Amino acid sequence: MSNFMYLLADVSKIANDDYVGFTFFVGSMAMMAASAFFFLSLNQFDTKWRTSVLVSGLITFIAAVHYFYMRDYWDAVGESPTFFRYVDWVLTVPLMCVEFFLILRAAGAKQALMWKLIFWSVVMLVTGYIGEAVAPGASWQWGLVSGIAYFVIVYMIWFGEARKLAESAGGNVLTAHKILCWFVLVGWAIYPVGYILGTPGGLFGYDFGVDASFMDVVYNIGDAINKIGFGLVVYSLAVKSTPAKA
Numbered sequence: 210m211s212n213f214m215y216l217l218a219d220v221s222k223i224a225n226d227d228y229v230g231f232t233f234f235v236g237s238m239a240m241m242a243a244s245a246f247f248f249l250s251l252n253q254f255d256t257k258w259r260t261s262v263l264v265s266g267l268i269t270f271i272a273a274v275h276y277f278y279m280r281d282y283w284d285a286v287g288e289s290p291t292f293f294r295y296v297d298w299v300l301t302v303p304l305m306c307v308e309f310f311l312i313l314r315a316a317g318a319k320q321a322l323m324w325k326l327i328f329w330s331v332v333m334l335v336t337g338y339i340g341e342a343v344a345p346g347a348s349w350q351w352g353l354v355s356g357i358a359y360f361v362i363v364y365m366i367w368f369g370e371a372r373k374l375a376e377s378a379g380g381n382v383l384t385a386h387k388i389l390c391w392f393v394l395v396g397w398a399i400y401p402v403g404y405i406l407g408t409p410g411g412l413f414g415y416d417f418g419v420d421a422s423f424m425d426v427v428y429n430i431g432d433a434i435n436k437i438g439f440g441l442v443v444y445s446l447a448v449k450s451t452p453a454k455a
């Protein structure tokens with residue numbers, strides 16, 4: 210078979226029955242398109258909003274690079290690319306924490322707030338990785354620690370100091386902050402649900418018997434919603450906060 214024929218065979222296989230491969234494929238395009246959109250929009254904003262939109266673009270761009278790689282890995286090895294999944298998250302989730310800091314900076318957010326959010330996000334992801342890949346025999350214990358770190362983040366942004374800053378900022382910043390809070394509470398909850406369903410014994414030892422490829426589909430959909438949607442909230446805040454040019 211020529212290379213071209215391989216390519217055709219590959220594409221039809223993905224389109225027909227390989228939902229993981231297909232969502233990796235669509236995911237990489239969506240992340241790439243979103244990155245181009247965020248990067249190319251930068252010039253239209255006041256300098257103080259540019260960093261926020263730039264970070265939105267970096268989040269989707271880092272994800273796009275991982276998605277291209279994870280798609281190939283899935284195609285070649287036929288296994289879930291768990292390790293690269295977590296490398297992606299450990300880079301992009303702290304950047305989402307940076308977004309909270311950036312939009313609250315004008316209201317007086319201190320870097321300490323950013324570092325606290327980053328710290329808890331790294332705890333959440335490292336312990337989650339251990340439970341999923343290193344010590345699956347103790348997956349619920351590690352998942353529990355990870356879940357506690359997740360709730361610390363939820364608490365800080367919903368009720369803690371981040372919330373207070375958002376309230377003192379008011380207006381568009383408060384609205385954007387609230388929407389981002391919903392992303393973290395509902396959008397991010399997709400991941401622990403995938404973990405519980407897909408890791409044998411993930412919920413206090415209970416086994417739902419769902420296989421790892423199901424988790425990949427769930428995570429791929431979750432990533433697209435969370436990374437692109439989150440970035441668009443920041444983008445629209447920047448649009449609303451930039452005075453229209455005459």
Ligand SMILES: *C/C=C(C)/C=C/C=C(C)/C=C/C1=C(C)CCCC1(C)C
Nearest residue numbers: 337352355356359397400401404435
């Ligand atoms: C773009 C990627 C994002 C927003 C990834 C977020 C991932 C999480 C919120 C993962 C959370 C987990 C738990 C809360 C417990 C079980 C283990 C994890 C790592 C799946």
